[in-house]
Amino acid sequence: MVWFWSFVCYSFFGFLLEVAFSAAAGGRSNRKGLLVLPLCPIYGLGACLILALPPWAGARPWTLFLLGGLTATAAEYFDALYHKKVLGVAFWDYAGLPGNLQGRVCLPFSLVWGLLALVLVDWVHPALVPWLARIPGPVSGMALATVAADGILTALLLRRTGDTACLRWYQTK
Numbered sequence: 001m002v003w004f005w006s007f008v009c010y011s012f013f014g015f016l017l018e019v020a021f022s023a024a025a026g027g028r029s030n031r032k033g034l035l036v037l038p039l040c041p042i043y044g045l046g047a048c049l050i051l052a053l054p055p056w057a058g059a060r061p062w063t064l065f066l067l068g069g070l071t072a073t074a075a076e077y078f079d080a081l082y083h084k085k086v087l088g089v090a091f092w093d094y095a096g097l098p099g100n101l102q103g104r105v106c107l108p109f110s111l112v113w114g115l116l117a118l119v120l121v122d123w124v125h126p127a128l129v130p131w132l133a134r135i136p137g138p139v140s141g142m143a144l145a146t147v148a149a150d151g152i153l154t155a156l157l158l159r160r161t162g163d164t165a166c167l168r169w170y171q172t173k
Helices: 002-025 041-051 061-087 107-132 137-161
Strands: none
Touching: 002 041, 002 107, 002 137, 041 061, 041 107, 061 107, 061 137
């Protein structure tokens, strides 16, 4: 269950990163991935894919930077494609940024993902994994059911409305 908890933790960290980025950039404050839980699952997926890279990649900083950035960028591209083609929504559009590919990914964020891969593999994950391994099985089972239910409900709602605003559970003035 360490993989599941890694996914959840990095999805939550991604949510916090999105909130901080939005506040700093004066952007939209409703950047979430799920209806109820404060998670951005693309961050959890990207982090888990980076952690699944072969050990030799993590042993070489430039290799980790490049492969980690490419891995996270690929996850971001296919996540955007899934959301657009299957659910009919788009959470982001990088069309105005340099090196973008169909507005789904762009060079500046790919470079950021590479830097985050270094931080993830070298510092964050080694410090976090011993704590994640201690979470009892029944808690993991309940959490898995909760995340799955929120994911299914979110997908159904997005597909039905075709609008990410349906995930906003708060009012803005």
